[in-house]
Amino acid sequence: MLAVLSTPRKLLRKAVAIAAFMGLTACDPSMTALPGAGSGPSVNANAPIPVALLIPRSDSGAGGVASSLENAARLALASLDGVQIDLRVYDTGGNAQRAAVQAETAVAEGAKIILGPLFGEAANAAGVAVADNGVNVLSFSNNPSIAGGNVFILGPTFRNTADRLLRYASRQGRTSVVIVHPQNVEGEFGKSAIQLAASQNGVRVAGVESFAFSQEGVASAVPRIRSRLDSTGADSVFLTSNAAGALPTLLQLMPEAGISPSATQYMGLARWDVPAQILSMPGAQGGYFTLPDPAAKAAFESRYTAQFGQAPHPLAGLAFDGIAAIGALVRQGRSDALSVRALTQSSGFQGANGVFRIRPDGTNERGLAIATVRNNQVTILDPAPSGFGGAGF
Incomplete structure (x- = not known):
């Protein structure tokens, strides 16, 4: 589990370990x-x-x-x-x-x-x-x-999450997006997944803004993000960063720089509900992110805890x-x-x-729910599907 840290700066320092742990190691696909x-x-x-x-x-x-x-x-x-x-x-x-x-x-x-x-x-x-x-x-x-x-x-893959989010955003009338990502392997994977999902869902990529993987890099990127949104007229901004990385800083600084969540649709590849302090950040309000099926997840965790006496690893x-x-x-x-x-x-x-x-x-496809933040609480906007059609299991 991600630890609840007191400031966005502390959260950013955890990102390298999280990225390595999730196994995003560059390999030669031909091998x-x-x-x-x-x-x-x-x-x-x-x-x-x-x-x-x-x-x-x-x-x-x-x-x-x-x-x-x-x-x-x-x-x-x-x-x-x-x-x-x-x-x-x-x-x-x-x-x-x-x-x-x-x-x-x-x-x-x-x-x-x-x-x-x-x-x-x-x-x-x-x-x-x-x-x-x-x-x-x-x-x-x-x-x-x-x-x-x-x-x-x-x-879970970035491609799956990006496709689910942009398919939903497109149905809500969103037509263009600026992608924001750190200059690291995880950020590049995320950017590519969003670009592919945008092309498959009729959403225009109005621009891409990257930043050096540091606190100063994140802060210096915010004015560029606003400038890109203003110059292109994009109605959405898609953040690849997670809660242990630049996400908290971006969700705090972007609204302060005039990128209003009420006018620009924020969305992110990572979950925004862990740690809970993310839910109180200005940029999280009204933003889109995905969750696994809450009912299925709760049932699994309950069975696991009852059997083994502790919660399962994520x-x-x-x-x-x-x-x-x-x-x-x-x-x-x-x-x-x-x-x-x-x-x-x-x-x-x-x-x-x-x-x-x-x-x-x-790769794989997972049934995900679309969630948002209202009054610092998670709200499900579109439930996870119960199947993909056909007989299923």
């Missing part, structure tokens, strides 16, 4: 699996299905999330009706080379699919290691650059989702239940935080 690899091994749906869970158990910086991921996977196992999964846990140590070795070991020992690893570089290495075996990898990473071939990412639901998807497919009794075609079926799956589906390009 993921070969095109067409990972069609999937044949399985016997009437026998236990060996599933390898790769987590960084011995990584001192990620041990907590590793145990939470394992707990969530076991919680999902207990929810499967009539499906037998033999879950085997392998420790990557948070190391890419070790992840590759463990992936090969897991497949040699019979694993039909790999769930994990957590970090992008490790997931990329694991995927390459088992590509020739036709085994698919459901990684917990949110790094789209590693997706493709036999590697699928379960982590990423724990990804392991639950992986097991839920595998279980739903095996329940159909098909020998190709773990093939690319099955994993990417369009109706999707029910997960810890609502509905989700895996895209053929290795």
Whole structure:
């Protein structure tokens, strides 16, 4: 969880650690699996299905999330009706080379699919290691650059969030946007996702303003942001920063500089409800951001807490989702239940935080709610969808 810090300056200092933790490691997409690899091994749906869970158990910086991921996977196992999964846990140590070795070991020992690893570089290495075996990898990473071939990412993506927000904003009559992002890897990923989503939803990108990843860089960018909005007539501003980075500073300084939230639609890629102090900032009022399905999320967290005596890590639901998807497919009794075609079926799956589906390009789409801030409180403007059409699960 993000700590509640007393000032935007303190929040900014936390950003580097958060960005690294979320696995936004730049990788060479060409090193993921070969095109067409990972069609999937044949399985016997009437026998236990060996599933390898790769987590960084011995990584001192990620041990907590590793145990939470394992707990969530076991919680999902207990929810499967009539499906037998033999879950085997392998420790990557948070190391890419070790992840590759463990992936090969897991497949040699019979694993039909790999769930994990957590970090992008490790997931990329694991995927390459088992590509020739036709085994698919459901990684917990949110790094789209590693997706493709036999590697699928379960982590929430900027593309998904940007598309949901701009689709909604377009329906509300918003037609143009200025993108604001820090000059770092996470900021570049966010900018690209917003640009793509804008083109797909008929929204004009009126300009892009970047800033040096520092307190002074953020402050100096604010006058440029206002100038760009004024000169282009853009009706919206899209912030890529999160609550541990430049977001609090921007939400404080931009309204003070005359960028009124009542005239310009603020929106952001990150959640604005954690920590709660963000909700009282001037720029947050009336802004758009997304949330996972609140009801599904609350139900998962309640079950997890009741079972393990503590709240789950924010990423724990990804392991639950992986097991839920595998279980739903095996329940159909098909020998190709773990093939690319099955994993990417369009109706999707029910997960810890609502509905989700895996895209053929290795990324994912999650059902998100559109939220805003009114009187310093979160208000849902548009609920998360309950399905993607079709039969679903």
